[in-house]
Structures are given as structure tokens and as C-alpha cells.
Amino acid sequence: IGGLVLIKNPHLDTMEEDILYHLDLGTRTHNLPAMFGDIKFVCVGGSPNRMKAFAQFMHKELGLEGSGEDLADICAGTDRYAMYRTGPVLSISHGMGIPSISIMLHELIKLLHHAKCRDVTIIRIGTSGGLGIEAGSVVITDTAVDASFQPRFEQVVLGDVVVRSTDLDRDLAEELLACSKEVPDFPTLIGHTMCTYDFYEGQGRLDGALCSFSSEKKLEYLKRAHEAGVRNIEMESTAFAAMCGLCGLKAAVVCVALLDRLEGDQIRAPREVLREYQQRPQRLIAAFIRRRLGLHPPAGPALPSSN
Ligand SMILES: O=P(O)(O)O[C@@H]1C[C@H](O)[C@@H](CO)O1
């Protein structure tokens, strides 16, 4: 049925109650359609403070009443994830890495299903390591690939490896690129995003507690990734693309590059610079949501708060 979230689990219908444990929500304890039925945009990102700042920023960008400073954490009963809503926008943290985002997405997707949400667009706003691009550039992912540059997400289910595809919505990526013209003070590009299971060895870094390869091997790997079309590296996009795609959600990944990995491993930019980088995907997505809602022209030079 048009626009509804598809749940690919026949067991769910037989359950009298569904407890979304890590979100501290449930079908018996909460009226999910009343709380979330009108949500149209879901934004996710690793850090709880970033997602709070994004919700507060969106509150202002949507011209809603009040400062937005007092938005409450809907998942306050648990400290696994943080969730905020303002207008039709839901903002949720997912922690670091595939296991963490995948638990959150199982429960979030069921939440959107129980709430009978329709036509939801979901966007990951994250940070990443760039590949051959200037620090501070924003990458809109066309294809999420694994550490062998393949567009697949492998999950072990009952001891067997299940392979899922990682397609993202092409039109949405193009629409986001078009919106980037409204925030011209940083470069935005479309490219492949490589998703790994680790920040250090898994991303070819020489500066972890363990390292089993030479700096020549590292550069050879990163250059191969670049030749395969990879423009940035992070740790959630394949699982995010696979799960959202299977459940019929239009999904996008928009990450800022904190450094160029062809130039180094350590993130050396001052905290203030990193904070401003983190705001870039938020500003692009705010422009996108405003445009979708017909709130033209863009608001003044507002910035998300510093998280
Ligand atoms: O959304 P975030 O900034 O958490 O995304 C990337 C990938 C990992 O979660 C983390 C590593 O620093 O940043």
C-alpha cells in the first residue's frame, strides 16, 4: 500500500505487544500513531548531542514556536539512543558501527510501521574520512560499498551469511545535490561511500593499537578504493541502505569528510573546525526539508548549535 513502511517479518503480526526495548517505547505503553503518525522525515547520526542540535536547528528552520531549546528526549528512559521530534522531523542517534545502527533501525522501522507513517524519507547525517577530497567536503552517497568495494551488506543469520543489496534512492541523491546550491560555502559531491567494521585497521589506518600492514600497502588499498569510485569511508552506510531499502523507505546518506585519508590518519583539525564541519550535512538537510515543505526562500544565515 502506497508509502507505508514494509515490515518483512511474518511473526510480528502474531505478537500482542511489541516492546521497542532500546528506545524505551512500546505498542501497549505508548500511542505510537498519535506520537509519530505524521512524521515525514527521519534523520539519524552517530552522536546524541548532534541529533539534539539538529532537532533544535530544524525547529528554528521550520519557523516553529519557541526556541526549541527545551525539546525533550523521547528515549530518556534509556541511554542507548536519543530521539527528538520537531514538526514532521524525527532526529535519532544510532551510536557507532553496524551492530549499533542495526539495532536502532530494527526498532525505528517497527516504530514507523506501528505508527502507520506514510511516505517517510530517512537520511543519515554523519562524519567520515574523505578519499581524495578536501576536508569539510560533503559527500552524498550514490552507492554504499563494503571493504571490498562491493555494493552489498553481509549479515550472519542462523550461522549463514545472508547478502543484501545496498541500493539508495538515486532521485533523492540528485535532489539533495540540487539543494546543495542553497548552501554554497562548502563543496558537495556525489560518490560511493565505503562502510567498514572498524575505524582503525578496518579503514587502513596506521595509528591504531594494532596494525598488520605497511604504509605502502595502506596507500595502495586507499588508492584502489578511490579508483573504484569511493569518496568517503564511514561505518554504517551499508547496513542503513540495506535495511531501509528492504523496508521501502527512501533513504540517503550525507556525510562530511573530516580529513583526506590520502593525506593522513589522525583527525587534527581543531574542535571548533570539526564542529562547523558536522553542521554542514545538517544545513544541507535543513535546506532539503524546507524545500520539500515549500518553505522558500531559505531562512537567514542560521547555524545549528555547536554540537
Ligand atoms: O555519524 P557518525 O559521525 O558517528 O559516523 C562516523 C562513523 C562512526 O560511527 C564514527 C567514527 O568516528 O563516525
Ligand SMILES: O=c1cc[nH]c(=O)[nH]1
Ligand atoms: O576517518 C573517519 C572519520 C570519521 N568516521 C569514520 O568512520 N572514519
